[in-house]
Amino acid sequence: MINQLLVIWNNVRAGLFAALQPKVIASGKVLALISMAIKFLIGPAVLAATSLAVGLRGDLLRIAIVQVISHGN
Numbered sequence: 001m002i003n004q005l006l007v008i009w010n011n012v013r014a015g016l017f018a019a020l021q022p023k024v025i026a027s028g029k030v031l032a033l034i035s036m037a038i039k040f041l042i043g044p045a046v047l048a049a050t051s052l053a054v055g056l057r058g059d060l061l062r063i064a065i066v067q068v069i070s071h072g073n
Contacts, residue, residue, distance in 0.1 A: 051064055
């Protein structure tokens with residue numbers, strides 16, 4: 001019970017800290033757009049090209065692309 005309350009309290013504190021920041025995107029709009037383009041366009045495209053080159057097709061290719069989008073940090 002105490003552990004759960006501490007986790008909730010830490011989440012609230014982290015949310016308040018993020019909300020009180022003067023800038024939501026610290027790196028600027030241009031750099032944020034470039035990084036999003038790399039993550040959502042170039043990353044899956046490179047994965048698809050290399051997967052097709054080695055023979056990965058069908059459902060496995062789709063699963064790999066989804067994993068790149070959701071886990072690519």
